[in-house]
Amino acid sequence: MANSTHGLVQALFHMVWADDIVSPEEVTALTSILRQLGFSLAEVVCLLDKNLSEPPADRDPVRLEELFPSREDQKRALQLLMTICFSTGSIGPEQMGYIEGLVLRMGLSAQEREGLRRAAMEGSKC
Amino acid sequence: MLSRFRNKEKKAQLVDRDGERYDVSLRVLSRDLPGYRGVTLDLSRSGVQLETHGHLELGTEPELTFEFDRGELESFTCRAKVVWSRQQGTNERKFHSGLTFLPATDDERRQLSRMSTVLQTRTETDLKTLLEQARRLDPELERSYPNFASNPTFRPPPENSLLQTGPSGPPSTPPPPPPPPKERQIRPETPPRLGVFIPLSVTLEGYTWNRASGTLHIGLREDQAVHNLFFPECQLFQVLEPAADTKIEGLYSTLTSPATRKLQLMGEPSAYKHYRFVAEGGKGLIDIVSAPCRPSAE
Numbered sequence: 001m002a003n004s005t006h007g008l009v010q011a012l013f014h015m016v017w018a019d020d021i022v023s024p025e026e027v028t029a030l031t032s033i034l035r036q037l038g039f040s041l042a043e044v045v046c047l048l049d050k051n052l053s054e055p056p057a058d059r060d061p062v063r064l065e066e067l068f069p070s071r072e073d074q075k076r077a078l079q080l081l082m083t084i085c086f087s088t089g090s091i092g093p094e095q096m097g098y099i100e101g102l103v104l105r106m107g108l109s110a111q112e113r114e115g116l117r118r119a120a121m122e123g124s125k126c
Numbered sequence: 127m128l129s130r131f132r133n134k135e136k137k138a139q140l141v142d143r144d145g146e147r148y149d150v151s152l153r154v155l156s157r158d159l160p161g162y163r164g165v166t167l168d169l170s171r172s173g174v175q176l177e178t179h180g181h182l183e184l185g186t187e188p189e190l191t192f193e194f195d196r197g198e199l200e201s202f203t204c205r206a207k208v209v210w211s212r213q214q215g216t217n218e219r220k221f222h223s224g225l226t227f228l229p230a231t232d233d234e235r236r237q238l239s240r241m242s243t244v245l246q247t248r249t250e251t252d253l254k255t256l257l258e259q260a261r262r263l264d265p266e267l268e269r270s271y272p273n274f275a276s277n278p279t280f281r282p283p284p285e286n287s288l289l290q291t292g293p294s295g296p297p298s299t300p301p302p303p304p305p306p307p308k309e310r311q312i313r314p315e316t317p318p319r320l321g322v323f324i325p326l327s328v329t330l331e332g333y334t335w336n337r338a339s340g341t342l343h344i345g346l347r348e349d350q351a352v353h354n355l356f357f358p359e360c361q362l363f364q365v366l367e368p369a370a371d372t373k374i375e376g377l378y379s380t381l382t383s384p385a386t387r388k389l390q391l392m393g394e395p396s397a398y399k400h401y402r403f404v405a406e407g408g409k410g411l412i413d414i415v416s417a418p419c420r421p422s423a424e
Contacts, residue, residue, distance in 0.1 A: 022322075024323065024325070027323070027324065027325065028325055031324070031325060040353055040421065041326075041328070041346065041348055041351075041353040042346075042353040042354060042355050042421035042422070043421050044324075045324055045326075045355060045377060045419065045421075046355070046418070046419055046420050046421055048322060048324045049322060049324065049377075049379050049399070049418060049419060050418060052322040052324075053322055053379065053380075053381055053399075054381075
């Protein structure tokens, strides 16, 4: 698995565990995202089994802005994280803090952020 | 069939037998038994109660061959010592006898331990089936059970709690002042290990279980593609319901089931997981206890 993909997967699980409650909606959204990223069904099952059994030991935010040099890839990664957030219909302060930190480090404008939010909300409805 | 297996409460024991007893009806063959056969009434890791057509001599040590009715256990043979035997009522062809196992080899001891684990899992399966029927088997229940069981700071609700049940009516004396809030007390200091439910929409394509090497491969069909999962160090593989052509709706996985705890107590070094493939409504299809699963070559 490429470093960038590994980092993104790690960040997705951070997002799911952000409030220490893993909801079925988050698991469904995560499953869908992992399949979109190209993981096979068996790989997804094993990733979920491994990473949802216990909270992550390391919760430091993943430096996605360093793993994805391209602006578009950064935004795409952020949108996937937002999709997890919106899957439950409400965002907790921990998830908000994680996203805000990334937005700042990536230097996104308010307009870009709003565009990602809308896209993520659409994605979470699928 | 599973309803035949139920955990038996401790009762006055005529035989010094350790371990849980399970009501289970299995055929037992032996050239030392009257009619060369008997049927188990209950079974534990250390002994068995048998029904036979004749009296068994105290102190004799028949060699018993147990025939298991399901695929998860092979038939096995073990010598046992008769410690009591008596006629049941007036029926001259119905005798109950208690025997303690006399395992002579490590293999026989391992077989007895394994049998005990499988019977325990069957008992759990029964309980779960009942709970499912009551529509109470859900992730929350699975989470709260290990939470309460392992949480040393859990306290029952205070006496004047709204959760308390019983006759209601105006109290004859003024109620005592409410106790201080205990929310902080009942919150576990560390999150319990939760179970995981992984949603699926697949059917069972097939499986290969190598009992000798303890490896299990399961093929799952999703549309036209088949995906293979590998369960290493598989300690238990049990098909609860005919799973072919049944839509599998999810895979439940937990680190803390009675079966995994039992393996830990037996000194097994690996961290085992208890997996259950479930159909619609949470109906259990396949039970597996193994090391964490991983993808196998597709």
